[in-house]
Amino acid sequence: MRIQLNPGWQLTRRTYNGQPVGHFYLTHDAPLNLAVASGTSPLAPSTPPVATPVPPPASTLPLPPVTSPPSSRPTPLAATPSLPPVAVRPTPSPAAPGANGGVVASGTHFRVVVPITGPNTLQQVRAVEPEAFRTTVDGQAMVQVGLFRDRPRAEEVYQTLVAASLPAKILNAQAPATATLPPIPTVPREQTLVVIDPGHGGRDPGAIGIGGIQEKQINTTISNRVQQRLQEAGLTVLMTRTSDQWVDLDARAQFANRAGADLFVSIHANAISMDRPDINGLETYYLSSGERLARNIHSSVLRNTDMADRGVRQARFYVLRYTTMPAVLVETGFVTGSVDAARFRNPAAVNQIADAIAQGILDYLRG
Ligand SMILES: [Zn+2]
Incomplete structure (x- = not known):
C-alpha cells in the first residue's frame, strides 16, 4: 500500500519512556485550528494502483538498531492547551501478583528476526542463537530469534547476528495479551527449589515439525511430568508458565533469579x-555453572530411552546467559526428525523422557 499525504502532513512516530510506541500518528505542521481551517485532510486523493515494487508493510520496516530512538517531537497538538494530552495506552496492572510480584510483560516489544533467504537460513541463525525458530511475520517467512521487552536486549541479540553476517532486523511487536508469571511463593531456604521452564507457549508455538507437531505442546507435557516427579521426591518446583501462554525470555530468567532457584531447567x-x-x-546445553547438571540429565536420558546422543554442548541461550544459578536447556529431540517425531507422538515414550530428566536432576542433587 502506498500512502500519499497532502502538503504539511507527515507520519510521526511517538516515543514513550524513551521507546518508540508501536503505532504512528498523522501530524500537521500548523496548529490544529489552522490545519482544520485550511480544510485539508491528511490523505491525498487516492491514485490508481501502480505496478511498482511494493514497500514492506510498516510493521516489518527495519528499525535503526544502534541509534537512539527518536525523541518525541513537540507536535502542534501538544502545544494546544485546550486539548487533552494524547493518550498513551495505560499499562495494565498485574491481576494479582504475589508478595514478591509476578512479572508482567506489557507495552511495545521488540522482535528480532532474520528473513529466510535460502534453505540454510534457519541453521545459520541457530548456529548463533540456538533458540531461534521458523515463523511468518506479515506473510513473510522469517526465523524469529527472540521477542524482548527491553530494546537493549534486542539490540544485543541483533548485533550478535549482524556480526555473523546475518541480515537481522528488529521489528516492533505488540505486547502479548497475557504474559503473567505466577507469583513467587516463599520457599524455606533449606528446601531445594527447582525452576522448570517449558519453552515457548501461547502464540509462540516454537518449532513445528512432522505432521504439524508443535514444540510448545511437547515442552508442556514433559515439563509437567518432570515437576510431578520432582515433587514426589520432595523438591519444591516452580514453573515459568503453567498454561499455554507466551512468556518473555527475560521474564523467565528473572523469575528464577527472584525466586532464588537452586537449579533452572529449560x-x-x-x-x-x-x-x-x-x-x-538429544542435545543438552549449559553455558557456565550448569555443566555437571547437564551431564547428569543427558546421561540419564540416554540411559533410560533409546534416543541418539548428540552431545552435551555449550551455548549462549538467553535463559542460560541471564540466570544466576546452574542452568541447562534440554533439547528433547527433533520435531523435524522422523524417529524423534514418532517418539513425541507416543505418550509413554514422552513420559520416559520426562522421568529420565527428573532422575538426572536428582542424580545431580545427590552429588
Ligand atoms: Zn525451543
Missing part, C-alpha cells in the same frame, strides 16, 4: 529442517 524440542528427517537425538 525444556525444549529441537528442529532443523523438514528436509532432514534423518537428524534425531
Whole structure:
C-alpha cells in the first residue's frame, strides 16, 4: 500500500519512556485550528494502483538498531492547551501478583528476526542463537530469534547476528495479551527449589515439525511430568508458565533469579529442517555453572530411552546467559526428525523422557 499525504502532513512516530510506541500518528505542521481551517485532510486523493515494487508493510520496516530512538517531537497538538494530552495506552496492572510480584510483560516489544533467504537460513541463525525458530511475520517467512521487552536486549541479540553476517532486523511487536508469571511463593531456604521452564507457549508455538507437531505442546507435557516427579521426591518446583501462554525470555530468567532457584531447567524440542528427517537425538546445553547438571540429565536420558546422543554442548541461550544459578536447556529431540517425531507422538515414550530428566536432576542433587 502506498500512502500519499497532502502538503504539511507527515507520519510521526511517538516515543514513550524513551521507546518508540508501536503505532504512528498523522501530524500537521500548523496548529490544529489552522490545519482544520485550511480544510485539508491528511490523505491525498487516492491514485490508481501502480505496478511498482511494493514497500514492506510498516510493521516489518527495519528499525535503526544502534541509534537512539527518536525523541518525541513537540507536535502542534501538544502545544494546544485546550486539548487533552494524547493518550498513551495505560499499562495494565498485574491481576494479582504475589508478595514478591509476578512479572508482567506489557507495552511495545521488540522482535528480532532474520528473513529466510535460502534453505540454510534457519541453521545459520541457530548456529548463533540456538533458540531461534521458523515463523511468518506479515506473510513473510522469517526465523524469529527472540521477542524482548527491553530494546537493549534486542539490540544485543541483533548485533550478535549482524556480526555473523546475518541480515537481522528488529521489528516492533505488540505486547502479548497475557504474559503473567505466577507469583513467587516463599520457599524455606533449606528446601531445594527447582525452576522448570517449558519453552515457548501461547502464540509462540516454537518449532513445528512432522505432521504439524508443535514444540510448545511437547515442552508442556514433559515439563509437567518432570515437576510431578520432582515433587514426589520432595523438591519444591516452580514453573515459568503453567498454561499455554507466551512468556518473555527475560521474564523467565528473572523469575528464577527472584525466586532464588537452586537449579533452572529449560525444556525444549529441537528442529532443523523438514528436509532432514534423518537428524534425531538429544542435545543438552549449559553455558557456565550448569555443566555437571547437564551431564547428569543427558546421561540419564540416554540411559533410560533409546534416543541418539548428540552431545552435551555449550551455548549462549538467553535463559542460560541471564540466570544466576546452574542452568541447562534440554533439547528433547527433533520435531523435524522422523524417529524423534514418532517418539513425541507416543505418550509413554514422552513420559520416559520426562522421568529420565527428573532422575538426572536428582542424580545431580545427590552429588
Ligand atoms: Zn525451543
